[in-house]
Amino acid sequence: MTDPACALRITGLSHRFGSVSALSDVSLTVPRGSFTALLGVNGAGKTTLFSLVTRLYSNVSGSIEVAGHDLRRQPAQAMARLGAVFQSRALDADLTVAQNLAYHAALHGISRRRSRDRIAQVLAQVDLESRANDRVSALSGGQQRRAEIARALVHRPDLLLLDEATVGLDVKSRAEVLALTRRLIAAEGVSALWATHILDEIQPDDDLVILHRGRVLRAGKAAAIAGPAGLTQTFLALTGAAA
Template identity: 50%
Template sequence: MVTNAGLKDIPGKPLPETDIPALELVSVSYSYGKRQALDDVTFSIAPGTCAVLLGLNGAGKTTLFSLISHLYATRHGHIHVFGHDIDRRPGNALRHLGIVFQARTLDLDLSIYQNLSYHASLHGIGKRDADRRIHEFMQSIDMSDRLHEKTRSLSGGQIRRVEIIRALIHRPSLLLLDEATVGLDIKSRATILADIRKLVQEKNISVLWATHLIDEVAYADQIIVLNQGRLVANGPVGEVVKDAGAQTINEAFSRLTGVLALDTGRQL
């Protein structure tokens, strides 16, 4: 359920229907010297899909995000973002991407407006258009009155929501979120989850969400499970649970990784 604290009217128009995957990985492998971080990973995400990436520490999630965001070059296999090869046509691919990394990356000594307008300028968005988008987005989360405050005055949850807005300024069609709710309270987590799911439902934005929290998984999500660099499950929640011979996604994760998962709402 989307709360009143969430994005009330997200700027932008729904994307047209397309048969091209929002994200497609084909036989992707990556090594750090002799250590294999990813081993022949293949999966795709359809447009307008919320996909949740689950995996223990060391499973390969961070490496996967680094390859998709082109921080690392793909050495083996191929990655396509809406049909654009991330290595051969990085400019075209990256224009479709909005990224929120786990580490906080806003400049705390700048105002919220300065942080957002600087990012808009990096995407070649003119000042008038950038100002309009910034005000629309800040209104949508009931924070327009704080636009010119120093970023350090915000709570952890508010900072994360501004980071998500920053990732959406250029209106991407695929949003990557790496542990976006780590360290946040229950209310902040619920608000951010509601914001993201509204983007998927109403604006047809595709999402790849890496998390360690079982209660952030919804039944309608696509689940992608990595274990020691290998893809061990991929599909709708119900299908993954059934194929694992389990009753819940928590139990399925335990069976797929060989590690006992904790109760719902706690870290895996």
């Protein structure tokens, strides 16, 4: 199953909560160095998928491979190649930005000496170097999101998972977080799986996976999926007008 061209490969993944099917036979890939959008309305199964990839839930069917490492057989190696930003805030608001990142670095076995240099690096990448010693609670919503992305980058992952990373942000902050993610892909060579329900966050050249009611309806380049009707009309036709 190992494919060096893939940062993430999911094959035949299903998950249930009791009698409710959250995911059904989901397969998708995230090519290395790509921005892949996972598009779906609320309740489509995006967060469940992310929870399985990050091992918040255990997958009992199908397979998940992160940067060539099978998540079930090589969990430590797979998780070391992964950085995640969830909908809910993950930073300790009472600690400084640098303290939050240092704690994350320690969890990944990075020494204090090495982490200082790495924290300075990633904060510069997200334009927060001047806020390193500020408490997280003093940051704006957009700055907190950028700090969370910096935290996810500290251990140099191959893959970033961003689950509705712009939720709750104003238009300007949303655009800044999205642009930052795209710059990191270009500059750092990381890959990103960007879960969203906002169609205008997707560009024609992006890889796109449409997830609806736990099933993958389409996968490919956004422009090819959109076709002459455009992405909005195609998405509504696939998922139903009520979406």
